[in-house]
Amino acid sequence: MKNFTYFQPENLKDAAKQLGNNWKDRLLIAGGTDLLGLMKHNLERPDVLINLKSIAGLEKIEYLPGKELRIGALTKITDIAEHPVIREKFTALAEAAGQVASPQLRNMGTIGGNICQRPRCWYYRGDFNCLRKGGDICFAVEGRNKFHCIIGGAPCFIVHPSDLAVALQALEAKLIIFSGKKSKSVAIKDFFVLPDADVYRENILKPNEIITEIHIPEPASGCQSGYLKFQEREVWDFATVSVGVSIKKNANFIETGLVVFGGVAPRPWIEQKISQALTGTILKENTISELTDICLQDAEPLEENKYKVVLAKNLLKNLLMRLNNI
Ligand SMILES: Cc1cc2nc3c(=O)[nH]c(=O)nc-3n(C[C@H](O)[C@H](O)[C@H](O)COP(=O)(O)OP(=O)(O)OC[C@H]3O[C@@H](n4cnc5c(N)ncnc54)[C@H](O)[C@@H]3O)c2cc1C
Numbered sequence: 632m633k634n635f636t637y638f639q640p641e642n643l644k645d646a647a648k649q650l651g652n653n654w655k656d657r658l659l660i661a662g663g664t665d666l667l668g669l670m671k672h673n674l675e676r677p678d679v680l681i682n683l684k685s686i687a688g689l690e691k692i693e694y695l696p697g698k699e700l701r702i703g704a705l706t707k708i709t710d711i712a713e714h715p716v717i718r719e720k721f722t723a724l725a726e727a728a729g730q731v732a733s734p735q736l737r738n739m740g741t742i743g744g745n746i747c748q749r750p751r752c753w754y755y756r757g758d759f760n761c762l763r764k765g766g767d768i769c770f771a772v773e774g775r776n777k778f779h780c781i782i783g784g785a786p787c788f789i790v791h792p793s794d795l796a797v798a799l800q801a802l803e804a805k806l807i808i809f810s811g812k813k814s815k816s817v818a819i820k821d822f823f824v825l826p827d828a829d830v831y832r833e834n835i836l837k838p839n840e841i842i843t844e845i846h847i848p849e850p851a852s853g854c855q856s857g858y859l860k861f862q863e864r865e866v867w868d869f870a871t872v873s874v875g876v877s878i879k880k881n882a883n884f885i886e887t888g889l890v891v892f893g894g895v896a897p898r899p900w901i902e903q904k905i906s907q908a909l910t911g912t913i914l915k916e917n918t919i920s921e922l923t924d925i926c927l928q929d930a931e932p933l934e935e936n937k938y939k940v941v942l943a944k945n946l947l948k949n950l951l952m953r954l955n956n957i
Pocket residue numbers: 658659660661662663664665666667668683704705730731732733736739740741742743744745746747748749792793794795836840841842843867868869870
């Protein structure tokens with residue numbers, strides 16, 4: 632690993648100042664569970680690491696009843712999975728957090744780092760100078776692409792690896808981002824970018840920007856949410872496909888619904904058609920199958936990952952049945 636200077640800022644201003652305007656030389660570190668691996672494999676070679684943990688106040692969970700939930704960016708994934716209010720009212724997030732990696736990683740990894748973690752494509756993590764690393768081609772197109780995306784790809788076919796991002800999208804979270812002098816609020820749906828917009832970055836953060844908090848609006852009365860993940864192995868594993876859903880019901884009627892898939896696209900993928908189709912329906916076992924049939928119609932799977940379309944539909948069906956007690 633390349634030598635680096637370790638900087639311990641006392642506040643966000645100092646951290647942003649240290650970050651400056653250059654991606655490559657200066658990086659933030661939170662729990663280090665992704666970044667240190669990238670540095671050991673020379674995929675990141677910063678001169679300066681800026682430790683967010685030396686700044687007070689970034690690790691917190693605050694519930695403001697009737698308004699919103701506020702989670703500090705340095706909050707550990709374990710604390711989110713186990714928090715009673717999150718489990719009861721923001722269930723999709725607690726369920727997603729409980730399925731991230733292993734207990735050790737959930738005890739070190741933070742929500743901010745989870746959202747900003749880099750892709751897991753085996754060519755990107757391996758010794759291949761692919762497009763995302765400044766090379767000329769995407770090795771996944773003609774290569775092994777079982778775990779790559781089926782929608783929203785080109786010219787790079789990564790899937791976004793974060794479980795939490797999918798649940799946060801289903802719950803319509805906002806990210807509070809400190810950018811040098813002031814903070815701004817960005818809806819999570821506007822945070823991630825597709826490879827055709829930027830093939831080197833997965834989100835809109837600028838070099839000196841820091842996520843400080845995540846805000847999730849209080850769910851309206853009659854709202855329920857959930858998260859379901861399929862992983863190939865029983866122990867820690869990234870989502871092959873996952874789904875986060877939030878629905879608002881009035882008696883048996885669904886008034887609104889939001890469906891977001893993970894593991895299918897380079898960003899959490901909002902399934903617009905199905906979200907619209909849910910509105911005004913009464914879900915029964917046969918109507919759920921008709922409904923899930925319309926999802927991911929625009930998918931263009933690669934050679935080895937056609938199975939993801941079927942898997943996504945089945946996960947959504949299972950989750951809708953669970954949320955509707957069918
Ligand atoms: C073996 C293994 C299995 C895993 N399995 C899963 C899984 O199943 N599901 C899943 O979702 N994840 C999984 N992960 C990823 C893991 O959850 C992330 O590594 C972790 O959440 C990152 O958090 P961190 O605090 O350690 O981030 P770090 O490693 O410290 O940082 C990660 C990145 O985020 C940036 N960053 C950190 N905090 C901020 C901030 N506040 N503002 C702006 N940028 C920031 C850093 O600069 C860095 O680029 C796995 C990781 C490993 C190693």
